[in-house]
Amino acid sequence: MALIHGSRDSEYVSDVDSFFKRIGISYIFLLEHHEGIIPESFPLFLNWGRDYERALRFAGHRLNPLLGIEEFINGLKGRLPKTIIIHGSSDTEALRGVEALRNAGFEVRFLLGEPSVYSMECPSEAYLLFLFKGVIVKRAAETIKVKCPLIKLNGPLSSEPWFPSLVLRVLKSSGLLD
Missing domain, CATH: 3.40.1010 (Cobalt-precorrin-4 Transmethylase; domain 1)
Known part of the structure; x- marks a missing residue:
């Protein structure tokens, strides 16, 4: 399960939903999660920053931001x-x-x-x-x-x-x- 930034913008939410349906992976918005580790999750972020670091606190697995992956x-x-x-x-x-x-x-x-x-x-x-x-x-x-x-x-x-x-x-x- 991907743990991603999230937004209240409807175009963003629709695009995220469409993308994850295409690749067959579930996701959760960081904005909607406030406590506890999500065991089968990993952060999916483009780059490092505060939101990525926050996502790491909840993620069951570490995945570097995409710009950190050769x-x-x-x-x-x-x-x-x-x-x-x-x-x-x-x-x-x-x-x-x-x-x-x-x-x-x-x-x-x-x-x-x-x-x-x-x-x-x-x-x-x-x-x-x-x-x-x-x-x-x-x-x-x-x-x-x-x-x-x-x-x-x-x-x-x-x-x-x-x-x-x-x-x-x-x-x-x-x-x-x-």
Whole structure:
């Protein structure tokens, strides 16, 4: 069972539900769980941060955030445009995930933090690196379109036809699925 961030945004909830039905795994929102370890669960987060650390307190199994798993980073190569836009964090562990993206050849820009989307030259295409649709993805797109009105934005990952199989491969190689 995946333990994920959660949101009250209906588009996010619908996208999460659709994704997990496609891969045949149950899930629970971190926002809805307040105490006790969930024995067969694992956190499914893109990057490190407070919410991931909170999820670890409830998870029965540890799974590094996806940006901390080499197989995941390798799975992104050749599938995403060079410019990646993520939420951003000053957390040391989160910056390691960003460094893994950079080492894979991506140019990473933050919505919050430096290097910022506000200081970038407008590329023709960029990828909104989030797991699921919802309010954050919408806000990110709106923010970027103000600066770069002609940019082609792709994402989130749940919209990609190859993403479910990549997640399943990562879970299997991590020993969380048979």
